[in-house]
Amino acid sequence: MLARAACLLARRAEQAQLSKQLVRSFSAAAASQASPKADYKLPTAPLQLSGTSGAIATLAWQVAAKENVLTKVQDELYQLVEVFKAHPEIRRLATDPFVPAAFRMKVVRDMFNTKDVTDVTKRLVEALAEENSLSAIVQVTIAYEELMLAHRKEVHCTVVTAQPLDDAERTVFTKQAQQFVEPGFKLVMKEKVDRKLLGGFVLEFEDRLVDMSKAKKLEEFNNLVTKLENDLK
Incomplete structure (x- = not known):
C-alpha cells in the first residue's frame, strides 16, 4: 500500500x-x-x-x-x-x-x-x-x-501467483484466503503476478504471510541439503 x-x-x-x-x-x-x-x-x-x-x-x-x-x-x-x-x-x-x-x-x-x-x-x-x-x-x-x-470490517489480502489466475483458480484462492478471515469480516482480495515464484502461491495479509510457492519450497530444500552437508563435515 x-x-x-x-x-x-x-x-x-x-x-x-x-x-x-x-x-x-x-x-x-x-x-x-x-x-x-x-x-x-x-x-x-x-x-x-x-x-x-x-x-x-x-x-x-x-x-x-x-x-x-x-x-x-x-x-x-x-x-x-x-x-x-x-x-x-x-x-x-x-x-x-x-x-x-x-x-x-x-x-x-x-x-x-x-x-x-x-x-x-x-x-x-x-x-x-x-x-x-x-x-x-x-x-x-x-x-x-x-x-x-x-471500522469497515475488511481484511485486505493479495494473492501472488506465477501466472495470472483464471476464474476457477480465483475461486479456489478466495476460499483459501477466507480461512484466515475472522467471522463477520469481509475479504478484499487483489491479485499479483510474480514469475519468480515458479508455482504455488503466496497470500499477503496486513499482519501475516502465507508462502506456499515452489520457490519457497525449493529454498527450504536447499537449506536442508546445506545443513546436512555441514553436519557430515
Whole structure:
C-alpha cells in the first residue's frame, strides 16, 4: 500500500519516539473545535492501538467519525504520505531538528491555505509540526488505516501467483484466503503476478504471510541439503 511504501522510504525518520505532549497538543486542537454542549462525546474507536502514533491516529479517527469525514481524512493522509515520497525537501523539513518550528508551521499553513482540506487533517498536521514530529505522519497514517479496516470490517489480502489466475483458480484462492478471515469480516482480495515464484502461491495479509510457492519450497530444500552437508563435515 501507499503508506507502507512511504514507510520504507522514511524509515529513519520513524525511529524517533513521539512525546506525550503531542497527544495533548492534538487533543487540545480537537477540543477547541468541539461543540460547546456538555454532551459532546467522541465515538468509540473500532480497534485499540498501542503507542503514541496509535493514540494520535485513534483521536484523529474519533474526531473524523464525529464530523463524518472518515474517508476524506484517510485520503488526505495518503496524499501527505505521497508528498513525503516524492519530495526530499519536505522530508527534510519534517525531520531536520534545526528547522525553526515557526517556519515549519508557516509552510504547513501555507500549504493548507491553497487546498480543500478537512479541519481534522489541518489540526493533526499542525500539532505534529508544532512538536517537530511531522515525520510521524507516516506512522499515524498506517495506524489510521488499521482503524479504517476494522471500522469497515475488511481484511485486505493479495494473492501472488506465477501466472495470472483464471476464474476457477480465483475461486479456489478466495476460499483459501477466507480461512484466515475472522467471522463477520469481509475479504478484499487483489491479485499479483510474480514469475519468480515458479508455482504455488503466496497470500499477503496486513499482519501475516502465507508462502506456499515452489520457490519457497525449493529454498527450504536447499537449506536442508546445506545443513546436512555441514553436519557430515
